[in-house]
Amino acid sequence: MIDSYLELKGVSKSFPGFKLDNISLSLPKGYIMGLVGPNGAGKTTTIQLILNMLEKDAGEILIFGKDNVKNENAIKQDIGVVFDSVFFVDSWTVKDTEKAVSIFYEDWKHEVFNEMTKRFELPQRKKVKELSRGMQMKLMLACAFSHNAKLLILDEPTSGLDPVTRDEFLEILQEYIKDGERSVLFSTHITADLERVADYITLVNQGNLIYTGTMEDLLGSYCLIKGRPRDLTAELEKSIIGLRKTDMSFEGLIGAKEAAQYRDCTIDNATIDDIIINVSKRSARK
Amino acid sequence: MRTSMKSIYKLLTLDYYVLKALFGFVVAAILVATVIGCVTQPSMLIMVILTFTAFLLSVLFSVAEKSNFNKLYGTLPIIKREIVIGRYLFATLTISLLSIIAFILFCISSIVLRANIDWFSGAAYWVGAFIITTFFISIQFPIYFKFEYSKAMFISILPYILFFAVGFPVFGQLMKQNAFSNTVMNVIAYFQSHIYLMILLGIGVGLILLTLSCLISLMLTKKKHI
Numbered sequence: 473m474i475d476s477y478l479e480l481k482g483v484s485k486s487f488p489g490f491k492l493d494n495i496s497l498s499l500p501k502g503y504i505m506g507l508v509g510p511n512g513a514g515k516t517t518t519i520q521l522i523l524n525m526l527e528k529d530a531g532e533i534l535i536f537g538k539d540n541v542k543n544e545n546a547i548k549q550d551i552g553v554v555f556d557s558v559f560f561v562d563s564w565t566v567k568d569t570e571k572a573v574s575i576f577y578e579d580w581k582h583e584v585f586n587e588m589t590k591r592f593e594l595p596q597r598k599k600v601k602e603l604s605r606g607m608q609m610k611l612m613l614a615c616a617f618s619h620n621a622k623l624l625i626l627d628e629p630t631s632g633l634d635p636v637t638r639d640e641f642l643e644i645l646q647e648y649i650k651d652g653e654r655s656v657l658f659s660t661h662i663t664a665d666l667e668r669v670a671d672y673i674t675l676v677n678q679g680n681l682i683y684t685g686t687m688e689d690l691l692g693s694y695c696l697i698k699g700r701p702r703d704l705t706a707e708l709e710k711s712i713i714g715l716r717k718t719d720m721s722f723e724g725l726i727g728a729k730e731a732a733q734y735r736d737c738t739i740d741n742a743t744i745d746d747i748i749i750n751v752s753k754r755s756a757r758k
Numbered sequence: 759m760r761t762s763m764k765s766i767y768k769l770l771t772l773d774y775y776v777l778k779a780l781f782g783f784v785v786a787a788i789l790v791a792t793v794i795g796c797v798t799q800p801s802m803l804i805m806v807i808l809t810f811t812a813f814l815l816s817v818l819f820s821v822a823e824k825s826n827f828n829k830l831y832g833t834l835p836i837i838k839r840e841i842v843i844g845r846y847l848f849a850t851l852t853i854s855l856l857s858i859i860a861f862i863l864f865c866i867s868s869i870v871l872r873a874n875i876d877w878f879s880g881a882a883y884w885v886g887a888f889i890i891t892t893f894f895i896s897i898q899f900p901i902y903f904k905f906e907y908s909k910a911m912f913i914s915i916l917p918y919i920l921f922f923a924v925g926f927p928v929f930g931q932l933m934k935q936n937a938f939s940n941t942v943m944n945v946i947a948y949f950q951s952h953i954y955l956m957i958l959l960g961i962g963v964g965l966i967l968l969t970l971s972c973l974i975s976l977m978l979t980k981k982k983h984i
Binding site: 520523524525544545546547548549551552553555557558559560561562563564568571572573575576577 | 762765768771772775776778779821824825826827828829830831832833834835836837
């Protein structure tokens with residue numbers, strides 16, 4: 473019995489000018505994990521390493537408990553991937569796409585593909601280039617669902633989608649994991665999506681792992697602190713992440729445990745966006 | 759990870775679906791080649807169709823790049839080695855199929871226009887075209903695998919330039935020398951009486967070029983994200 477569908481242990485990859493350093497995470501079966509961070513944080517590199525599209529320099533990647541390189545073919549039978557841009561020939565019709573992709577999967581179900589395309593209102597004879605971005609995403613999703621993928625990997629799938637399509641997309645994901653046998657790794661910088669669907673969060677910034685764990689723990693471990701300049705002691709200044717000061721006030725992110733000592737300041741719950749923004753600022757200052 | 763013939767077969771099918779989108783283009787090129795063959799000499803259409811094949815196969819890389827196939831390959835249950843071997847096998851099959859079509863058209867146009875078939879001329883043009891096509895491909899494919907098509911397009915035109923702009927004039931100059939032209943004539947005379955040997959030699963040289971090129975591509979893509 474495998475509890476964790478995806479596990480990264482100390483994974484590193486260097487490029488000229490960028491290093492993804494010592495990334496570890498664990499995605500249990502039946503949950504959605506958000507992979508978040510600003511642009512250029514290393515989200516896509518992490519996904520490319522998971523899919524063995526890039527060769528890692530160090531570390532270990534286990535998918536369904538198996539090494540992702542040694543068992544690449546077998547593992548990919550059970551993985552569905554949706555990237556931020558469509559990867560089918562634009563003159564293919566929806567039907568051609570199924571024909572071209574289905575041959576690679578042992579467990580491809582034509583009925584499921586038909587059902588998904590009907591649900592997503594994807595006409596079989598419509599060409600890929602004639603589909604809107606949202607429809608192209610749905611076509612990739614239909615392909616991912618049709619081979620009964622246990623792990624869905626999504627790289628910025630909602631960027632550029634209108635709010636209605638995004639909402640529909642998130643509903644589909646929630647429905648997808650409801651039997652408890654499937655998991656989703658969802659890379660995005662639109663954190664509002666994650667607050668709705670994600671159970672786990674992995675936060676990366678400039679190639680470094682900032683946090684990995686439950687969403688609840690992440691949101692519970694940071695607070696937003698605001699106050700007047702006279703409340704900003706040297707000790708408090710050191711504790712604040714991403715401090716912003718004006719003549720009238722200051723604000724920033726602070727650890728939830730430390731926040732309790734500063735009763736003169738205003739303490740608010742932090743959102744994922746607040747955490748990303750302030751953590752990025754700290755890294756930029758370094 | 760071991761290379762699987764099953765996966766390579768699936769990749770051949772995928773390449774076929776990519777090429778299917780270019781069927782109209784292929785038919786138009788064959789028609790143009792037939793017209794050229796009728797205007798000049800029937801064996802010329804074999805040369806035109808086969809050199810067009812090298813161009814057609816490079817268009818395959820262009821369509822794959824435009825369609826983000828690097829991402830598609832990353833999601834499919836296949837390995838890099840299979841993608842490279844699959845593409846070379848697909849090229850070999852395409853050249854073989856278009857060779858058959860070219861040869862049939864050569865026979866038909868020879869009968870219609872000249873009432874007889876010059877087998878030696880047909881075979882010689884086919885061997886020449888086959889070697890030229892495989893030479894072009896064997897230079898272009900490793901470049902396309904190593905770099906992106908859009909970046910490598912200009913470098914990959916080099917074999918055409920070398921062949922047509924440099925090779926032909928140099929050959930023309932050499933033919934003016936008696937010793938060289940005598941040797942060429944002797945070789946032609948030898949192959950005229952040994953057509954099968956010429957065909958086997960052509961196939962051998964072409965396949966060696968493709969095999970060496972495939973090995974180079976495999977080496978170049980070992981650490982590269984396709």
